[in-house]
Amino acid sequence: xxxxxxxxxxxxxxDSRGAKLGLLALIAIVVGSMLGxxxxxxxxxxxxxxxxxxxxxAWVIAGIGIYFIANSFRILSDIRPDLQAGVYMYAQEGFxxxxxxxxxxxxxxxxxxxxxxxxxxxxxxxxxxFPGVFTNGNNLNSIICGxxxxxxxxxLVLSGTKVAGFINTxxxxxxxxxxxxxxxxxxxxxxxxQLFSNFWGMDPQIVTEVGTKSEPVSxxxxxxxxxxxxxxAFIGVEGAVVLSGRAKNKKDVGKATLLGFIVALVIYILxxxxxxxxxxxxxxxxxxxxxxxxxLQKVVGEWxxxxxxxxxxxxxxxxxxxxxxxxxxxPMVAGEKGAFPKAFAKTNKNQSASVSLWISSxxxxxxxxxVYFSNNAWNTMxxxxxxxxxxxxxxxxxxxxxxxxxxEYSKYAxxxxxxxxxxxxxxxxxxxxxxxxxxxxxxxxxxxxxxIGLPVFIWAQKEKxxxxxxxxxFEYIYLGVLIAVDILIIILFMNGVVTL
Numbered sequence: 036x037x038x039x040x041x042x043x044x045x046x047x048x049x050d051s052r053g054a055k056l057g058l059l060a061l062i063a064i065v066v067g068s069m070l071g072x073x074x075x076x077x078x079x080x081x082x083x084x085x086x087x088x089x090x091x092x093a094w095v096i097a098g099i100g101i102y103f104i105a106n107s108f109r110i111l112s113d114i115r116p117d118l119q120a121g122v123y124m125y126a127q128e129g130f131x132x133x134x135x136x137x138x139x140x141x142x143x144x145x146x147x148x149x150x151x152x153x154x155x156x157x158x159x160x161x162x163x164x165f166p167g168v169f170t171n172g173n174n175l176n177s178i179i180c181g182x183x184x185x186x187x188x189x190x191l192v193l194s195g196t197k198v199a200g201f202i203n204t205x206x207x208x209x210x211x212x213x214x215x216x217x218x219x220x221x222x223x224x225x226x227x228x229q230l231f232s233n234f235w236g237m238d239p240q241i242v243t244e245v246g247t248k249s250e251p252v253s254x255x256x257x258x259x260x261x262x263x264x265x266x267x268a269f270i271g272v273e274g275a276v277v278l279s280g281r282a283k284n285k286k287d288v289g290k291a292t293l294l295g296f297i298v299a300l301v302i303y304i305l306x307x308x309x310x311x312x313x314x315x316x317x318x319x320x321x322x323x324x325x326x327x328x329x330x331l332q333k334v335v336g337e338w339x340x341x342x343x344x345x346x347x348x349x350x351x352x353x354x355x356x357x358x359x360x361x362x363x364x365x366p367m368v369a370g371e372k373g374a375f376p377k378a379f380a381k382t383n384k385n386q387s388a389s390v391s392l393w394i395s396s397x398x399x400x401x402x403x404x405x406v407y408f409s410n411n412a413w414n415t416m417x418x419x420x421x422x423x424x425x426x427x428x429x430x431x432x433x434x435x436x437x438x439x440x441x442x443e444y445s446k447y448a449x450x451x452x453x454x455x456x457x458x459x460x461x462x463x464x465x466x467x468x469x470x471x472x473x474x475x476x477x478x479x480x481x482x483x484x485x486x487i488g489l490p491v492f493i494w495a496q497k498e499k500x501x502x503x504x505x506x507x508x509f510e511y512i513y514l515g516v517l518i519a520v521d522i523l524i525i526i527l528f529m530n531g532v533v534t535l
Contacts (some may be wrong), residue, residue, distance in 0.1 A: 045441040058287040060204050061108050061275040065239075065295025067207040067357040068271025070302065072416060073156070073346040074214065077268065077303065079326030081261040082319035084243050086236025087311040089257035094307060096258070097265035098300045099466030103458040104428050105296045107274045107435045109289035110309050110455050112276050114447035116285040122273050122427045131435035132374065133492065133510040139369040140488035141481070145423035146362035149270065149396060150188075150355055151402040152416035154181035158350040160325060163344045173406045181403050188359040189396040193387045206353025213346025217327055218305045224334050225312030233316070241316060254316055261307075262472035268303055272296050273431075274357065278364060366391035376495045398462035415535070418477040423484065425466050432462035476533050479524045 052117075056064070081090045111118070111125055118124035122142055127135025159172030167455030169177045170341045191202070195213070207432060228380055233239065236257055242249040252260075275282070275291040282288050310319055310330045322329035367388035370379030375391075384388040411416055438444040439456035470478055496505040527533045 042247060047291040056278060056281050057283050058291060060201070061278070061282060061287055061291035062295050062298075063204040064206040064274040064278060064357055064360075065272060065291050066211075066298055067204075067353050068361065069269060069295065069299045070207070070210065070214070070350060073264075074303070074392075075325035075327045075343060075350060076156070076304065076321055077306045077326070078330050079091060079322050079324055079429055080264045082311070082316050084252050084260045084320065084402070085257040086233055086241060086316050087230065087308055089236060090261055090307050090311075091256060092258050093208055093261045093265055094300070094304050097269065098304075100462065100468070101266075101269045101272060101296065101300075103462035103465060104432060105292050106458050107432045107455075107462050108273050108276045109292045110448075110458075111431065111435055112279055112288040112292065113286065114277070116288075120242035121281050122276060123374065124372070124432045125296060126427070126430035127372070127374060129437050131510055132496070133506060133513060134430065136369070136374045136488065136492045136495070137485050139365055139374055139431050140470055141423045141485055142427045142492065143362065143365045143369075143395070144484055145270070145400075145420050145427075146365065147398045147417050148402060148423065150185070150358050150362065150399050151181075151406060151422040152256060152420055153351045153355040153358070154403060155183070155406060155416060156185065156325070157178070157181070157348060157355075158334065158335060160344050160347045160351070162297070163328070163340070172373060173409060178407050179254075182386045182400055184355070185396055185399050188356060189392055191356065191382060192359050192363055193380070202254055202353075206349065206356060208347060210350035210353050211215075213342055213349075214302060214306065214327075217343060217346075218302070218309065220335060220339075221309040221313060221333065222305075225309060227312055229315070230309070230312035259472045262469060263418060263421050263477075264471050265303075266473075267417050269299065270421060270424050271357070271361075271405065271444060272299075273427070274361060278360065280364075280368065283457060288344065299359050310449075313335065334375070351470040362399075363388040363392035366395065369374055373499060376496060377441060381385070390427065418474065419480060419484075422473055422481055423468070425469060426485070429463050429466040432466065433460045436460040446475075476535050479527070479533060482520045483524060484508070484518055486517060 082091070085093070115125075115128075118128060123135060123139035126138035126177075138297040155172040155177070157172070158169040158177035161180070162172070169180070185478060235254060236252065237254070240251045241257065243252050244250075260506075272295065275295070277289045279285065279288045306327065310326075313330055313334050314322065319330070321328070325343060328347070329342045331343050333339075351520075366375050366379040367382070367390075369375035370377055370381075371392065379388075379391045379394070381388075381390040390520035406416070435455055436459035438447075439452050439459065444452050444455060493505055496503075524533075
């Protein structure tokens with residue numbers, strides 16, 4: 036874009052950025068965002084303390100809950116196409132500037148931490164081919180190579196959305212090949228009698244180690260155990276909405292969201308269930324990640340391990356690209372709309388989110404350095420990422436519920452109100468269920484990480500120069516509650532009541 040088409044601050048409106056992403060590219064963004072490196076570890080992650088029956092129920096519950104969330108995004112993208120990058124705009128439109136900012140901030144951090152999780156699992160996959168060089172994905176070599184990739188993606192996305200979107204589409208197709216092969220091979224070669232033996236994990240009873248004792252795992256615990264993993268797997272279902280400002284046809288956004296969700300759900304269920312026909316639950320729980328490699332090696336030999344390891348590398352590389360695009364888009368649009376400082380809205384000659392991308396890459400780099408000191412870097416990063424997306428999901432479902440309950444929905448659509456409100460309410464309840472089912476130490480990090488963004492919000496509000504208050508009256512209540520919760524959480528961590 037030439038300089039004369041930019042505003043003085045370097046901002047570029049959604050319209051002037053142009054429409055570049057078609058339906059296939061949007062579906063690839065959705066699927067590519069969801070099917071990241073974690074999908075190759077699903078057999079072990081879901082079977083860690085659950086039998087096949089509870090795992091299947093967990094996916095059904097997650098699938099239904101995420102469907103309501105995905106459908107809320109789909110409906111809102113259809114009836115409110117004026118709200119670009121809807122993940123952030125829905126919260127602001129429905130609940131004010133401060134909550135809208137918190138959603139944008141939290142979602143942005145989620146994408147950054149998610150990309151660092153990609154780096155960890157990618158380096159760990161490279162260790163399969165170079166034993167001892169990238170141990171656990173967080174040694175010094177891993178940090179150096181991961182950092183190089185962070186900045187490599189930075190320059191790739193700076194080259195423009197069209198180029199990055201095309202590469203992402205190819206990457207998404209390429210990474211589906213080993214996953215489809217995994218499903219087909221297991222579908223033909225596994226022992227189906229073993230798949231259905233001990234279906235509920237009660238004969239013999241699945242146990243977990245608590246201190247020095249082995250304790251039985253109840254059916255409810257087996258169902259709840261994989262829930263954070265299932266949420267992590269579905270993060271990205273809103274990818275087309277985030278990039279809706281770059282869609283050729285706004286109607287494609289809703290279609291891409293729903294189709295991408297269906298494709299991912301089917302793949303997830305098959306990847307989690309079929310391995311129980313190749314290994315027992317105890318064996319699956321102990322297999323090293325990426326566990327699809329260990330499972331396929333058990334079935335067909337060493338080449339199966341190599342196939343899935345290569346597939347993981349392709350998957351992470353493609354997913355990382357998709358999330359780098361999303362990571363840059365969120366603060367850029369927030370900067371355009373005034374939720375973030377205007378500096379974030381600046382773009383380069385290729386219409387890419389330059390400033391927000393550089394800052395995002397710097398945040399990822401800082402998190403990458405912290406990974407070096409983590410004992411379980413992958414687990415920490417994916418738990419934080421999975422939960423930091425909850426504010427975006429719950430405010431979206433609450434916003435569509437609000438539209439329906441206040442009859443404002445009728446201004447934008449003539450039909451579908453009943454299903455929309457039911458889906459919105461059930462989607463919000465599912466978000467609360469996810470928090471309940473997640474590990475408390477990671478849930479407690481959410482308000483702390485949201486509070487860190489306060490100076491950025493104040494900066495953005497002061498830039499408006501409209502002589503208005505930084506916080507509205509009702510926002511002071513939310514701010515007070517947030518700070519009080521932060522103080523309580525800090526006290527719990529300092530006294531060792533809760534530990535990471």
